[in-house]
Amino acid sequence: MNTAEFVALTLSPLLISVLSAVTCALPGNFLVLRRQALIGDAISHVVLPGIVAAFLVTGVVSAWPMLIGAAGAAVVAVVLIEAVRRLGRIEPGAAMGVVFTAMFAAGVLALEQSDTSSVHLDVEHALYGNLESLIWLDATGWSSLWDPVALAGLPPELGRIAAVCLGVAAFTLIFWRPLKISTFDEGFARTLGIPTATLGIALVVVSAVAAVAAFDAVGSIIVIAMFICPPAAARLMTDRLEMQIAWSVGFAILSAVLGFILAGYGPLWLGGSNAVSAAGMIATVSGLVLALAAVFGPCRTRSGASAQG
Amino acid sequence: MNLTLASADGARLGPEMAALAHSPLAIRGLTVSYGEKPAVFSVDMTVTAGAMTAIIGPNGAGKSTLLKAALGIVKPLSGSVTVFGKPLAEARGRIAYVPQRASVDWDFPTRVIDVVTMGLYRELGLLGRIGAAHKARAMAALERVDMDGFATRQIGQLSGGQQQRVFLARALAQGADLYLLDEPFAGVDAATEKAIIAVLKTLRDEGRTVVAVHHDLSTVRDYFERVVLMNVRKIAEGPVDEAFVPEYLQEAYGGRLATAQIDQLSLAGA
Numbered sequence: 001m002n003t004a005e006f007v008a009l010t011l012s013p014l015l016i017s018v019l020s021a022v023t024c025a026l027p028g029n030f031l032v033l034r035r036q037a038l039i040g041d042a043i044s045h046v047v048l049p050g051i052v053a054a055f056l057v058t059g060v061v062s063a064w065p066m067l068i069g070a071a072g073a074a075v076v077a078v079v080l081i082e083a084v085r086r087l088g089r090i091e092p093g094a095a096m097g098v099v100f101t102a103m104f105a106a107g108v109l110a111l112e113q114s115d116t117s118s119v120h121l122d123v124e125h126a127l128y129g130n131l132e133s134l135i136w137l138d139a140t141g142w143s144s145l146w147d148p149v150a151l152a153g154l155p156p157e158l159g160r161i162a163a164v165c166l167g168v169a170a171f172t173l174i175f176w177r178p179l180k181i182s183t184f185d186e187g188f189a190r191t192l193g194i195p196t197a198t199l200g201i202a203l204v205v206v207s208a209v210a211a212v213a214a215f216d217a218v219g220s221i222i223v224i225a226m227f228i229c230p231p232a233a234a235r236l237m238t239d240r241l242e243m244q245i246a247w248s249v250g251f252a253i254l255s256a257v258l259g260f261i262l263a264g265y266g267p268l269w270l271g272g273s274n275a276v277s278a279a280g281m282i283a284t285v286s287g288l289v290l291a292l293a294a295v296f297g298p299c300r301t302r303s304g305a306s307a308q309g
Numbered sequence: 310m311n312l313t314l315a316s317a318d319g320a321r322l323g324p325e326m327a328a329l330a331h332s333p334l335a336i337r338g339l340t341v342s343y344g345e346k347p348a349v350f351s352v353d354m355t356v357t358a359g360a361m362t363a364i365i366g367p368n369g370a371g372k373s374t375l376l377k378a379a380l381g382i383v384k385p386l387s388g389s390v391t392v393f394g395k396p397l398a399e400a401r402g403r404i405a406y407v408p409q410r411a412s413v414d415w416d417f418p419t420r421v422i423d424v425v426t427m428g429l430y431r432e433l434g435l436l437g438r439i440g441a442a443h444k445a446r447a448m449a450a451l452e453r454v455d456m457d458g459f460a461t462r463q464i465g466q467l468s469g470g471q472q473q474r475v476f477l478a479r480a481l482a483q484g485a486d487l488y489l490l491d492e493p494f495a496g497v498d499a500a501t502e503k504a505i506i507a508v509l510k511t512l513r514d515e516g517r518t519v520v521a522v523h524h525d526l527s528t529v530r531d532y533f534e535r536v537v538l539m540n541v542r543k544i545a546e547g548p549v550d551e552a553f554v555p556e557y558l559q560e561a562y563g564g565r566l567a568t569a570q571i572d573q574l575s576l577a578g579a
Binding site: 033174175176177178180181183184185187188190191192193194235238239240241243244299 | 377380381382398401404406408412413414417418419420423424427430431433434435436463465479
């Protein structure tokens, strides 16, 4: 492949997958440590009907309506979970499971029934993402990076995910101390005057924004891999949260780059003719990274001193 | 949450107000409920400054809950809390809290020194740099509990007693005037128990106030000057000789303590 082709066809989707992976991995670190990793899963399922509803109302696939739709869907989910829990008298875990999968299924059905042929929004997109289509046709080579006309032709998803990634990174950096303290010891954090409940909600909101922004790239199902795999693998590499974050970002980038390349060229190397889903391959690679970390990571042994007093 | 003295209480407490204003921790009419049954019911308590007070009572008596409500960790149904005569929110910088060791996940990826530095959060704020002075204070706190050799260890590698000392060091780093501890001796080795009580007594000798939820009735007389005996409601409060007596113990523990045991406990110090 020559340079022009790389810049036009590969650079943009590659950057988007890298940014998506990092955007989800950052809050994922805290979700995993708070034993809330499945909130990422929940968010990724619940936002689908919200995104579809936003599209049906506005007729376009654009960021703000999608975010508002996703937020609305999250509120509906919370109300439904509470309703199922109380009316059905079943335990919260089961209530959540029922609501998330039901809402996701409803989203898939609504998507199938609605006419989305004019935009990049269909069932396949919702499941596997849309990476391969996020190309930069205006690019003619590296020089296009300094060409305002060509830059205007960049897929808007790239700017969006870059902005969200920056926002998530800023959130993590600015609220680092309270996030760390309240994740480790919530009661103590409260005695310091840290508004732990608000911070917890902020973390979930940030994760939801990350999930919606990454939706374009890797689809709503595979987002969950980006929330859990890099942080979980990173935890096995170090015993310091600061280093864990760095490792998780590294693993996220590694998974995205390696997954993207393997999806595009792996089948060719093996004699096949078609590329496979990049998003699927990225999630698979992140799973493999986690498996390797689980076997070879230096900090994989849990301490003998239990938390039982 | 903003807890202040209700005006009705203020009127009723008129003559007592001066004492209240000076008490490190004054609790009035505190009721906390997790479900339908209250865990703590209408508890009044006035902690004496510069003393060591034990909160004792049987399992499920609401001791930890009382402490958490006093700190604003759980929200009470009703009641008021004042710290050094001020509402809790204005006095947070003067309180240090040592939670139950089992309340956190010790596999959390962090080092001993990082946990102690958490005690400096109110000074550091969101983005303040951890300077040499801060590091020195964190190390000094670790030295006081004999844990300075473990500063760079991951907290999961520590024994239960060492973890408890790290929690105490974090509270020491806070440099507070009022120390609230939730079962600081639960599941620790004898050496740690000695070390912790020595540190707490030093704090008291420096004029600071110590309040601990305590489980082991046999050490109450040796460790504490004052006792709050409770079982959902407060049963007695005062100097050990007045409040830690068979009559009140019987009322708090009911059939859970044999009469012979109670006699032994209350006579131990006499």
